[in-house]
Amino acid sequence: KAGVTQTxxxxxxxxxxxxxxxxxxxxxxxxxxxxxxxxxxxLQFLFEYFSExxxxxxxxxxxxxxxxxxxxxxxxxxxxxxxxxSALYLCAGRSEPTNEKLFFxxxxxxxxx
Amino acid sequence: xxxxxxxxxxxxxxxxxxxxxxxxxxxxxxNYFPWYKQELGKGPQLIIDIRSNVxxxxxxxxxxxxxxxxxxxSLHITETQPEDSAVYFCAAERLGGNEKLTFGTGxxxxxxx
Numbered sequence: 558k559a560g561v562t563q564t565x566x567x568x569x570x571x572x573x574x575x576x577x578x579x580x581x582x583x584x585x586x587x588x589x590x591x592x593x594x595x596x597x598x599x600l601q602f603l604f605e606y607f608s609e610x611x612x613x614x615x616x617x618x619x620x621x622x623x624x625x626x627x628x629x630x631x632x633x634x635x636x637x638x639x640x641x642x643s644a645l646y647l648c649a650g651r652s653e654p655t656n657e658k659l660f661f662x663x664x665x666x667x668x669x670x
Numbered sequence: 671x672x673x674x675x676x677x678x679x680x681x682x683x684x685x686x687x688x689x690x691x692x693x694x695x696x697x698x699x700x701n702y703f704p705w706y707k708q709e710l711g712k713g714p715q716l717i718i719d720i721r722s723n724v725x726x727x728x729x730x731x732x733x734x735x736x737x738x739x740x741x742x743x744s745l746h747i748t749e750t751q752p753e754d755s756a757v758y759f760c761a762a763e764r765l766g767g768n769e770k771l772t773f774g775t776g777x778x779x780x781x782x783x
Contacts, residue, residue, distance in 0.1 A: 561713075590771075600714075600759065600773040613770050647713050657702060659771060661713035 561662035563648050569668045575636040578665045582629050582650030589631040590659065591623060594645040603646075606631055635667075643669045672697040674762050676774025683750055684782050691777045693760035694742040700762040703736060703743050704771070708757045717758075718745070747779075755781045 562581040570576050582589050591603040602615040606625035625631045629650075635642055645664040652658040673696040683689045695703075701722040706714035720727045720734045720743065727734050731750075736743040747754055760774040 599775045600771075602770050602772070605770065615770070649713075657765060658704070658716055658719065660716065661706075663711070663713045 561648060561650050561660055563646075563662035563665050565665060566663070567666045567668075569670060570638050571670050572638055572640060574638050575634065576638060576667060578633045578635075578646055578648075578667075580631045580633070580648030580662060582631070582648070583660060586650035586653055586660075587629055588651040588656060589625055589629065590649045590651070591631070591633050592647045592649065592661075593617075594647055594664070595643075600647070603633070638669045640669050643667060672700055672762055672764070672772040674760060674772050674774040676760050676777060678777060679775065680778045680780070682780045682782055685750055685752060687750055689745075689747045689750055689754070689779055691745045691758055691760070691779070692742060693744070693762075693774050694740075695762040695772075696741065697762070697764065698738075698741065699764045702763045702765045703734070704761050704763075705732075705734060705745050706759045706761065706773075708759065708776075714759060750781045752781050752783055755779060 564579045588607045590605040593601045603617055604611055604623050605613040609625045620636045623633045645666050647661050647664045649659045649661040676693045704719035705717050707717045708714045718729050718732050718734050720736050722738055725736055731748045733746040758777045761771040763771045
């Protein structure tokens, strides 16, 4: 089975721009979660989607949004980028059918200049 | 919400010795406790997990113990090898509620050859 795939691997943007990150979970996994990882704040939960519906959301501003498609692929969008949005953005899928174990991709490293 | 504290933040051990990383959690409703290993340039990799109805779990050189009363759990790595060098994260979650892993701040483990 292929693992969780995230694209692009690296991204450089400037303040005020917007960005879209993509994630494809392991085949058959219906849940996708997004996390932000920074040296200062560690791993912070952004949101989780299950069967195209957002079922949980972390404490991030509305500039951070996401969606999930019928094939379980997910996208995360950040609008009006700020310097503090520079981070590693990780996507993860949950094991089926127990929805217990979380499997991460390698992440997208976003740098905002 | 859940809060997970992890100690130590850095740990250096001689190759062949044991390493222990400790975490405490605040939400008594949490019932699932995974450990992740993150190598440079990669996403976190699940290495072992434990449910609250189990006190100890072992997988080759890795073991996890859980004390529900004291709300703490630990990762034990025996016979350490250079490839064990990485950052380790503990996490806690209440399965069956709003699935959301809360992570500790990480431990950078260095194995000295």
